[in-house]
Amino acid sequence: FKYIAWSCKEILDNHGEREDGIYYLTTANGMKYQTFCDMNTAGGGWTLVASVHENSIYGRCTVGDRWSSQQGNNPNLPDGDGNWSNRNTFGLVESATSDDYKNPGYYDIAAKDVSVWHVPNNFPMEHWNLAAILRYHTENNFLRLYGGNLFNLFKQFPVRYNIGSCSNRGPAIPIVYDHGNRESTRNLYGPKKKDEFDPGFITFRAINNELGAMAICSGVKPRGCNSEHYCIGGGGYFHPDQCGYFPSFDWDRLGRDQGWSASKEMTESAVLLFYR
């Protein structure tokens, strides 16, 4: 183990390492794990902690839907698998665009900001940066207000069915674009959603008309209450057509209005989450 560091930021600051790539990190309790460090975006020091990868847009809370529920659409399990706010981990770093990924940094690192990359499925690590269809980060230190990471943020704003109404959204944080812009964000979510959201934000814990809870609205702040069309992850219960990671990104595949579907680029990309 070359360094004993808690985060990529520490490797950057204490050891001057500026190369993007895989490093060993350690938790506060001393558990070692490998992850990807982005050492260059906006000053570098970003630790990859998770990815949300849709294995089957047809799966409705079935095997592989770890970020919502693998137990079927079930109102008795309002939290679903609960992975947004527990210490369960899965996957390996190089598989982050081929399957779900969550490493101990997700709950263990004390961070200030997040960075998000939307990378087409199955792209190899060495091309993630260039292949991303959308990359952005926050820079107002908002995580300090919410316990230093998403694990703690989602304790305060549970991703749980029937926890509140559409107006009980969690924080919407302004973002700085590293690849893409407000217009391209809007286009990625499809043509019909002009009045549904404002691009230029990342929003946590949205709730829709049917009281389903979603974890992250990536790149946008909802105006309306149909957030199942542009927010990802979720609790364990949704409108029957919607359970899954991208609850209703595929509205038209069900033979309904195409305009409510997100772009193919979006639904076939993994969402990589970084902390700094």
Next chain:
Amino acid sequence: FKYIAWSCKEILDNHGEREDGIYYLTTANGMKYQTFCDMNTAGGGWTLVASVHENSIYGRCTVGDRWSSQQGNNPNLPDGDGNWSNRNTFGLVESATSDDYKNPGYYDIAAKDVSVWHVPNNFPMEHWNLAAILRYHTENNFLRLYGGNLFNLFKQFPVRYNIGSCSNRGPAIPIVYDHGNRESTRNLYGPKKKDEFDPGFITFRAINNELGAMAICSGVKPRGCNSEHYCIGGGGYFHPDQCGYFPSFDWDRLGRDQGWSASKEMTESAVLLFYR
């Protein structure tokens, strides 16, 4: 890797390490893995090898039920997933209270005794010891008679549907309490079971009236044949209402007699298994 050791006992004995925490161990074949060592209870040297975590009391042998069956309730699969007596492994040590955990030590370490901690779900590792609602260990070296670990014990006493009748139970071993006592054990399993078991033991491979096999009756020795109310893990087939880890700990949630249910404390705690 600081030490090359096969078990926590070896790290304690050969290196005098007395701090609870995460260490690297190695299997006989040289595979490295990380786990938690309890270096203090009753002399220390306890290796965490597994945890049984109920992800959904509503799941009846569905995804996540690795210690019984993830293939549905199926008499054609009498062993279910078979993890009590195979070399399959899953999970990471820090996730042991948030999901199932099984490391190579389970089948690889040659041990004499077991220690069991019932820790509320999702508690962080640094608080497991204090948060536990029940902790005990054996001290009569019983594992020596059964091949040195649970992997071998369960080869002799298969956790398999229809392998025998209620009288074909495996060994019931007396325990020494580290936190809790006979009375608190009884209370954890709920009010109505006074005549069903004797507290102060750990029992392996119980069989109920319906010929379902359970792996561990933690803290108790069955008297009757309704062991689905207080024994955990299992083969691949049970009475239809019961398949799962805690086969019938939740009897009242099905709208039946509340007295047959175990306490919420019990069903919402992970069962951590240690060897020494």
Next chain:
Amino acid sequence: FKYIAWSCKEILDNHGEREDGIYYLTTANGMKYQTFCDMNTAGGGWTLVASVHENSIYGRCTVGDRWSSQQGNNPNLPDGDGNWSNRNTFGLVESATSDDYKNPGYYDIAAKDVSVWHVPNNFPMEHWNLAAILRYHTENNFLRLYGGNLFNLFKQFPVRYNIGSCSNRGPAIPIVYDHGNRESTRNLYGPKKKDEFDPGFITFRAINNELGAMAICSGVKPRGCNSEHYCIGGGGYFHPDQCGYFPSFDWDRLGRDQGWSASKEMTESAVLLFYR
């Protein structure tokens, strides 16, 4: 980490290591992992990269069927889980005969040949070699023509439902037997298949009459189009009775002609895949 090597071949060539066992390898991107090296067969230097383990011959594309589909038999998911040609990984090396295994070497190593071991389920690593019911390897450097590994080969020959007809098979490569022979290969697949295949080959991406795609016909080259009886792995859709790893190895268990079933030895062995 004793060596920094990309493959077992490199450890053999650069460090003269000739002992079979577990070594740390590294990917091109620097991710470390442990796997088994066979340092003796036909000159040695074979890296274990994957195993295909049937957890339940009754499961029809259910949990645990990672090499076909865990999403049920679904024509909308023609690739199934897609693990033959993605970077997803699962399992640990010592569990390779107790569950599915796929390590980063599968997609990362640049190799020339494959070696295949059929090892009875749950055998410990130290006995894999002697316990194997069939062992063979290729020696014509065929992987050079297909991108250096199976990950790339299956990009060229997708394991996908409805990708072509029975005549669109991928390459059939002659093999050299290390344990077993043509006659024993034939017997392992059962009595009735005399005219269905020629032993002495390994074939990639077979397609059957119903347009189902299979990944590997181990030890044989199909003549006919009923390859579901002797080829393994698959896409996400098959004839309803067949979805799974060994799509129709168990024909007689369904109450049909016993002669079409493979031997019990075959269906209860894991298929270990090595590169060199």
